[in-house]
Amino acid sequence: MQKLIHWGILILIIVNIVFSGIIFYWSLSGSSFCTFGEGCEQVQNSEYSTFFGIPLSLLGLLSFIFLLYLYIHGHKSDTAHYLFRLTVFVGFIFALYLIFLQIFILQAFCSSCMIVDVSSIILFILSLGRKL
Numbered sequence: 403m404q405k406l407i408h409w410g411i412l413i414l415i416i417v418n419i420v421f422s423g424i425i426f427y428w429s430l431s432g433s434s435f436c437t438f439g440e441g442c443e444q445v446q447n448s449e450y451s452t453f454f455g456i457p458l459s460l461l462g463l464l465s466f467i468f469l470l471y472l473y474i475h476g477h478k479s480d481t482a483h484y485l486f487r488l489t490v491f492v493g494f495i496f497a498l499y500l501i502f503l504q505i506f507i508l509q510a511f512c513s514s515c516m517i518v519d520v521s522s523i524i525l526f527i528l529s530l531g532r533k534l
Contacts, residue, residue: 407528414525415473418466421518426459437513441504445512450503458500462518465493487529494526 428435429446436442445451451458472486497519504511 403531407531410528411473411525414521414528415466415470418518418521418525419463419470421514421521422459422462422466425514425518426457426463429457429459434512435514437517439511439513441510442512442514444510445504445508445515448508450500450508465489469493490522490526490529493522497522 425435425446429451434443434446446459453461469486469489472482472489476483476486500515501519504515
């Protein structure tokens with residue numbers, strides 16, 4: 403079971419790196435990336451799509467790259483292990499907040515953003531059962 407959890411965590415981190423990277427790449431051209439459906443442009447270009455002027459997709463990309471580093475090195479260091487758990491928890495809370503924004507504030511759904519957010523929630527759940 404631990405091996406399945408390990409691969410699930412690794413795959414989810416990579417999926418989030420890929421999707422965050424694609425969303426950020428498209429945002430550089432002033433466009434949006436939608437996996438399916440509509441609403442991505444409204445969400446990705448909303449006032450909530452940046453944090454102090456930095457695109458959330460870039461922050462997500464950097465965070466997931468950092469998370470991958472921590473996951474790979476978490477078994478070697480208590481600090482990396484602790485930072486991995488903390489980063490996954492913060493990502494979980496932030497994903498819930500972003501989903502809340504889409505549902506109740508923006509009333510629009512970005513399928514690409516939801517993939518990242520739901521993956522972050524599943525990542526948190528899987529990490530609860532993972533021994534690094």
